[in-house]
Amino acid sequence: MTARPAAPVRPAVRVTVAQLQVGTDRGANVEVARDAVREAGRARADVVVLPEYASAFDPRGVGPELAEPLDGPFVSALREEAARAGVAVLAGTTVPGEDDGPGAPRAVNTVVGVTADGALAGVYRKVHLYDAFGQRESDRFVAGPADAPPLVLDVAGLRFGVMTCYDLRFPESARRLVDAGAHVLVVPAAWAAGPLKSTHWRTLAAARAIENTSAVVAVGQAGRGVVGRSLVVGPDGVVGLELDETPQVRTVDLDADALVAVRERNPSLTHRRYAVVPRT
Template sequence: MTVRVTVGQVAVADDRAANLAMVADAFGAAARVRSDLLILPEYASGYHRQGVGSEHAEPLDGPFVTALRRHAREHGVAVVAGTTLPGSGSVGPTGRQRAVNAVVGVDATGALAGVYRKVHLYDAFGFRESDLLEPGPADAPPLTLRVGDLTFGVITCYDLRFPESARRVVDAGADAIVVPAAWVAGPLKAEHWRTLLQARAIENTVVVLGVGMAGTGVTGRSTLVGPDGVVGLELGEAPEYRTVDLDAEALAAVRERNPSLANRRYAVVPRDTPPR
């Protein structure tokens, strides 16, 4: 009844070849401990502190996702990882075509299980992600990935600040929420990260796995929170692999004691356009 998960808190370069080597190393680490699922951060295919845009984008049949699928098949390990996809052709205020911040799920056979296109772009704390990226549709079906006895739902980084995003993947059947992130460092940012991960776990009675990118300008601090809000794993800022076992029976026991999902009286309905 347990699912073994390897958290890959990795540093990501602005170099495609280096990131492909990082992916190979991460899969090797997961396979050595016989993990069922590997989680890599947001923008795992390429990252630049000044922004990620169309120059980092590649299609789903490009080298990065192809490598994920190959390693998943060879090692028998499912993976969730951030990437950047080409956009629809929309142009941002800089005059450049915008790309899409995405997360892919690949099962242990190497099949592409689905894609989540980040809905909430990081236009906060002095950053404007929407200058270079276009948001995914709010009404797109949630990305979920079944691994063993658990269903993992996916949101990304800034989405964590919007409880509706987490609730929507729980409504789609998620027992655990995966949050790949490149959580930008700054005053109180690490505190916000930890608090929000705990809140999403408690209010949804799910396991929450926040997997942060390591490196300059980001916080790292990958964190596992149980459905009771207890922090079971919390890394520092340096690159590191850690592996945890998730127990479906323990999750069910928490939900029996705390039936808040069954007791709620409101549903989450996506908006066509964000409120002004």
């Protein structure tokens, strides 16, 4: 019989990185997500992070046909398992969009935050749609409002601020989360594969950590058409965890005291001369 892992020694906050591979079968994907939350519970994690499109993914493009409401099976399952395991959850999903005019309806690329008692704490709607590298996410999705309140989830004394995938290329998105009090930047993603894309993913995650003196938890989708390669980067830019392309679930401890020490040694946030102002 395997011994249960010891609880994190405070001030450490334990984070489970769930690099999942899912498809278009939403019922099967619910079970994959449940298993990830259960594994986080067994690891005595404080929070588990699932990738973008954890509810359903098609490498040819995700659209409204794979969307479901926030009270649908996927988010309901996350809330149930979070409460059972006592673990907060951050996960990407796709929800139906409101009617935005003539033509086919579009969905909303969304990250949900669930507390360890199963409450839906907040929702982030992806602001930067991936209309780059030959992709046209805006054909299938409606962007979230740039001036919406940031999603920042308090977990065990640290504040986890949420953006997703393509947002990683926009430093002002990360800085806005830090302005809202985030200590950790969480990036669920389905980072598209291609020339230099893995290099961009790693470099940008480290850059967001260094420039914000914040930890970064960047969790990629695994499988065809995406890079996987989830990362946990310290506030000093040191990569503490880096996965390959395969589906896997790993758990790490974030040292809250170390984050404070980095910000004291490098007080660049207090030296800022410009503010981030959303464009509406």
